[in-house]
Amino acid sequence: MTAAPAAASTPEALTAILAQLRYTADGLIPAIAQQHDTGEVLMLAWMNRASIEETLQTGQVCYWSRSRQSFWRKGETSGQHQTLVEMRLDCDLDTLLLRVDQLGAACHTGRRDCFYRKVAGDKVIIDREPLVDPDTLYTH
């Protein structure tokens, strides 16, 4: 008789897990944002440890912008805030799943989500229209 599996559901300390995350050489980890109630996959962005901690503390999603090399507090300039509902970590500790409540458009194009291009045979089509004119998004 083999031992019972080590209690898989023993809670682990968050700080220990955050230290074990498999960040890239740049200290980043990909985070998928999913609308918590509809299941829509909204976007993928990157976080570092500080942005993860800030997100957990404030309940407002904060990414790390690779292009700007700075915190990217979602909604700070667009008003389209992302409120954290639940944070999940994957089996390999190298991806985060953020279940969020997205106000309005998650995408900088003004669309609800970023995945509006669909492969259709040998073509790629756009099958979602903006909710918001992107020219009006960044006036905050």
Added chain:
Amino acid sequence: MTAAPAAASTPEALTAILAQLRYTADGLIPAIAQQHDTGEVLMLAWMNRASIEETLQTGQVCYWSRSRQSFWRKGETSGQHQTLVEMRLDCDLDTLLLRVDQLGAACHTGRRDCFYRKVAGDKVIIDREPLVDPDTLYTH
């Protein structure tokens, strides 16, 4: 009066888009797998151009394994196949969304999905149990 927006929905050639994808220095792009009908986010893995093309040709999802540096034909050794329903590309052309039909467990731990660790206050808990004993998964 401004010109109408350039027809955003004009189909583009898939081969042109695949050449424009923003692969990492290693030639990879992250791909989110989502169960097409329930919306469950199953996993995140990586693809290269050849694995994208194979996936589109065969309709069976093929990733690129970073650890093994080889094609990873999902289900080839576990039997837990992932059939492609729809491939989507994001606004920045740096992430794929695969809407799939996952047979059984997507996760190597035997769980339906890889995101079974949930942040709960200052702890991380496991709140999903395996569907399949992982020891029996890799006998194919």
